[in-house]
Amino acid sequence: MNRFMEAALAMAPQLGAVRRDIHRHPETGMTETRTARIVADYLKDLGLAVREGVGGTGVVGLLEGRRQGRTVAIRADMDALPMADRKTTAYRSGVDGKAHACGHDGHTAMLLGAAAVLSRHAGELDGSVKFIFQPSEERLPGGAKPMIRDGALEDPRVEGIFSCHVHPDVPQGSVMVAPGYCTVxxxxxxxxxxxxxxxxxxxxxxxxxxxxxxxxxxxxxxxxxxxxxxxxxxxxxxxxxxxxxxxxxxxxxxxxxxxxxxxxxxxxxxxxxxxxxxxxxxxxxxxxxxxxxxxxEYPSVFNEPAMVDLLARAAGDLLGRSRVIRTEKPFMGGEDVSYFHQEVPGVFWFIGTGNPDKGFTHPLHSPWFDFDEAVLPIGAALHAQCALDFLSATEMPALSRPVDRPQE
Ligand SMILES: [Zn+2]
Ligand SMILES: [Zn+2]
CATH class of the missing domain: 3.30.70.360 (Alpha-Beta Plaits)
Known part of the structure; x- marks a missing residue:
């Protein structure tokens, strides 16, 4: 078994506990102070350099490798939605009118898992990894832009960015990715x-x-x-x-x-x-x-083809090729990770959480949305593998298109 996967699987109970803690205490856009505290404390415990209050409630952790080389970023969003949680699970929302119905609690836990896994292998990294925890994806104008303005991609300059989103229409544990424009x-x-x-x-x-x-x-x-x-x-x-x-x-x-x-x-x-x-x-x-x-609202997310190939290769090695779905079909939702992708080559991919046997079929933003925490170590391990592969790649993916900025 892949060593990152092995390490992430060993952390599964811890990642599940972190996710449930955040799930019970949902915070909407730009009020993610408790979540940001959990994230910052976790990263500091791992020995990372941590910047807090980036672009509002954002947190950036920096893991330096064995030598100064490129810097790759992995990004997760942290915010919840202003809606009721109608689940009856013990870890359901404890805050009236707020719920993690888009899985951002899971994205946060996966990225913390990736930081934990990679921090044990810092000596093998040909560069640095930035862990970007972004506030307010759901609430316009979004947290990505203020984080960029606040230097999240600088010092050291990020040269590629990865991020993922849970997706209940994709079978649990599979990965789906689309090259080119993948959101609207x-x-x-x-x-x-x-x-x-x-x-x-x-x-x-x-x-x-x-x-x-x-x-x-x-x-x-x-x-x-x-x-x-x-x-x-x-x-x-x-x-x-x-x-x-x-x-x-x-x-x-x-x-x-x-x-x-x-x-x-x-x-x-x-x-x-x-x-x-x-x-x-x-x-x-x-x-x-x-x-x-x-x-x-948000511009489309453009997935750089070279980054898609890197992600697909890593996912194929980690999970088996049959669990990697390449699609041309865009997701008709919006995502402000697009602002990061306007600055550096990026790939935004989906991790499947659909599991009819366990009843995990509700769509994103449904008051019943939930997923099996078994996907958390998978996401953590794949994030870690992508970062390692990016830093050791012989060729750098470059922005392959004119920047298609929206009117503002
Ligand atoms: Zn959402
Ligand atoms: Zn979302």
Whole structure:
């Protein structure tokens, strides 16, 4: 058995206990002080140099190898979600309205495990390993950007970054990775269709924003079905429609909210332009007005192909090739690890947690989401192996594309 895997498996009970402790005490974006304390204390106990309060509540640990060479980073997010935990397990959330329903407690435990495993082999490392514990992945504008601004990738300069996310649609213990764009670029919109209120019996004296909103919702469907390449993944959806107070009053305004998602920031920006055109045309056609606000969310995560190959090789050696799934299919969620990948070559991969036999089938962000802690040592060992392989690789992966930054 691989020595990192052996070491990580021996730590399994400890990693499970750390995960459960964090799980019982979930902290949402930028309030992760207790979690950050646990992380910082753990890293200090391992003898690592630790920087706290990086970009808010972020923590960075540095493990120096036998010689000064490259520096590789492994990143985990630490935040919980503002939602109820409906599980009945003993380790369920002890905080009302907060839950680790996205598995970030597991990501944190896995990365601590990797730090523990690698710290015992520092003498074999041809460089340094940075352990980046990031706050606030779930809450915009995210914790990645402030950590970068606060120098998380500098001193020493990071040359490659690895991170993973649990995934209940992938069989437990398997690894899934997609080269190129692997998450979407998203934007939220808040739209107001502005008409002129009045009596329903005298529609000619009004401009009906309900009809305008209905026409706009219908017209927006054609942006995806008629104006977007069917082979380009894109989403345009409304999540909120609010307007009116009584059945005999035509209101002044209807409020709508929704989201636009595409595989690259550039495609997302084209969808936004088409949406604005549609909204404006519809409002004018009805003699009304509109107000549209766009909130740019995270840009897509770009997985550097050379980093994907490195991860896939390490995972194949560690777990067996049959447990490594390469996919072209992107994950339609957003992830702010994308900001790290804009700075240095990176790979963001998924570790499978789906286990129908044990009932671990609930999707991420479900109030019942949970996973088997048997995946923690697997993630820890693979993180460790990737770091070692990156530092001893003869060729350095480089950023292979123009940086595709979102509008800000
Ligand atoms: Zn999430
Ligand atoms: Zn997540």
């Amino acid at each position: 670029s998203s934007a939220g919109f808040t739209l107001e269709m502005i008409g002129k209120g009045g009596h329903v019996a005298q529609p000619h004296q009004t401009v009906d924003p309900i009809v305008m909103a209905a026409a706009c919702i219908t017209a927006a469907q054609y942006i995806i079905s008629r104006r977007t390449d069917p082979l380009d993944p894109a989403v345009l959806a409304f999540g909120v429609v609010q307007g009116g107070t009584a059945n005999n009053i035509i209101p002044e305004r209807v409020a709508l909210k929704g989201t636009i998602r595409a595989l690259s920031p550039a495609r997302r920006d084209r969808l936004i332009a088409m949406f604005r055109q549609t909204v404006e045309g519809t409002a004018r056609m009805h003699g009304g007005d509109f107000r549209l606000e766009i909130d740019m």
